[in-house]
Amino acid sequence: MVSGSGTGTSDQLHEEVGRRLASLDQRYTSARRALVVVLAEAGRPLTIPEVLGLIEGVPQSTAYRNLTVLVEAGVARRVAGSDDHGRFELAEDLTGHHHHVICTTCGTVTDVHVAPRLEQALEAAAEAATADLGFEVSGHTIDLLGTCCSCRG
Amino acid sequence: MVSGSGTGTSDQLHEEVGRRLASLDQRYTSARRALVVVLAEAGRPLTIPEVLGLIEGVPQSTAYRNLTVLVEAGVARRVAGSDDHGRFELAEDLTGHHHHVICTTCGTVTDVHVAPRLEQALEAAAEAATADLGFEVSGHTIDLLGTCCSCRG
DNA sequence: CTTTCTGCAAACGATTTGCAGCAGC
DNA sequence: GCTGCTGCAAATCGTTTGCAGAAAG
Numbered sequence: 141m142v143s144g145s146g147t148g149t150s151d152q153l154h155e156e157v158g159r160r161l162a163s164l165d166q167r168y169t170s171a172r173r174a175l176v177v178v179l180a181e182a183g184r185p186l187t188i189p190e191v192l193g194l195i196e197g198v199p200q201s202t203a204y205r206n207l208t209v210l211v212e213a214g215v216a217r218r219v220a221g222s223d224d225h226g227r228f229e230l231a232e233d234l235t236g237h238h239h240h241v242i243c244t245t246c247g248t249v250t251d252v253h254v255a256p257r258l259e260q261a262l263e264a265a266a267e268a269a270t271a272d273l274g275f276e277v278s279g280h281t282i283d284l285l286g287t288c289c290s291c292r293g
Numbered sequence: 294m295v296s297g298s299g300t301g302t303s304d305q306l307h308e309e310v311g312r313r314l315a316s317l318d319q320r321y322t323s324a325r326r327a328l329v330v331v332l333a334e335a336g337r338p339l340t341i342p343e344v345l346g347l348i349e350g351v352p353q354s355t356a357y358r359n360l361t362v363l364v365e366a367g368v369a370r371r372v373a374g375s376d377d378h379g380r381f382e383l384a385e386d387l388t389g390h391h392h393h394v395i396c397t398t399c400g401t402v403t404d405v406h407v408a409p410r411l412e413q414a415l416e417a418a419a420e421a422a423t424a425d426l427g428f429e430v431s432g433h434t435i436d437l438l439g440t441c442c443s444c445r446g
Numbered sequence: 447c448t449t450t451c452t453g454c455a456a457a458c459g460a461t462t463t464g465c466a467g468c469a470g471c
Numbered sequence: 472g473c474t475g476c477t478g479c480a481a482a483t484c485g486t487t488t489g490c491a492g493a494a495a496g
Contacts, residue, residue, distance in 0.1 A: 167471075167475065168470090169477085170469095201462080202476085205462085206476090220373030220374070220375070224460070225460075226460085250426065254422055261414065262415070262435070269406070269407055269437075273403065273442065274441070276439045276440045277437050278438055278440065279438040280438060284422075285431055285434065286428055286429045319451095320449090320451075320494085324451080341486085352454075353486085354454080354455090354487080355451085355452060357485095358451085377461090377485070379485085
């Protein structure tokens with residue numbers, strides 16, 4: 141998140157987003173603000189159809205274009221779901237490090253947090269496993285696959 | 294892998310693939326065999342363009358169609374890369390459990406294996422983290438992100 | 447022989463883009 | 472007021488599909 145471990149206020153979030161856009165000579169327009177609000181409130185990666193369903197008066201093309209801009213500005217991230225639609229979420233330095241739980245039946249993605257010790261163990265193992273490949277690890281992703289409660293009898 | 298912890302011979306692989314296809318009333322044709330060979334030899338997830346570049350005389354549509362069939366037969370798996378192309382690899386019960394190292398610059402995906410202890414720790418943590426969501430975990434994916442040796446100075 | 451597969455070309459659907467007018471700063 | 476953004480509609484690109492002939496069992 142923007143600072144410390146708290147959630148940060150909505151104002152802090154928007155200020156930071158505005159700053160990152162400004163550094164790319166981009167403006168923080170109402171459409172972009174709406175996208176950030178929706179992503180922040182969802183708390184999980186959203187598909188474009190989901191985003192469009194949650195915002196009024198923003199056409200697809202603008203949503204696509206601005207999500208791309210937000211990604212370039214380091215404000216958002218594109219994550220690959222199990223289905224055909226791309227998904228978007230706020231960048232981890234705005235929301236905190238987390239992972240995803242993916243339902244293999246309905247494709248829904250939910251955020252989940254894991255113990256810091258495990259994260260550290262994983263990072264150490266990652267370094268060890270890739271050292272001989274000459275690969276420089278900068279981050280990781282963990283997806284848990286399974287069936288969500290709605291998709292079980 | 295097919296049995297035990299060894300690599301298994303190529304013959305064993307093809308026999309098993311043929312068996313799985315047969316159980317769906319599907320035939321093990323030369324195009325399908327070529328796809329399995331390419332995926333097995335690559336040892337990492339391949340995009341369709343990559344696959345087509347490695348096989349002679351197989352048109353796109355056949356590749357797409359047969360990769361879909363192989364996925365349905367449990368012989369192959371589709372993995373989401375960081376770029377726009379879908380990637381395919383052999384199923385884990387044929388190749389062994391592994392994870393992916395993804396270069397965020399060129400998008401290349403490489404296989405990597407991590408220590409069993411860590412896998413177990415992760416599985417335990419996954420159960421714990423999702424129990425309260427009513428989510429039934431059936432598997433996991435770990436992607437290590439970074440820069441490959443070719444993409445660094 | 448019967449059923450499934452192949453190759454082609456046309457169809458599809460998600461995402462991108464050109465352009466004329468509107469809006470941030 | 473200059474520069475960048477929006478909305479529309481057309482274009483693009485990966486992927487899927489219908490169909491007639493070839494091939495597997």
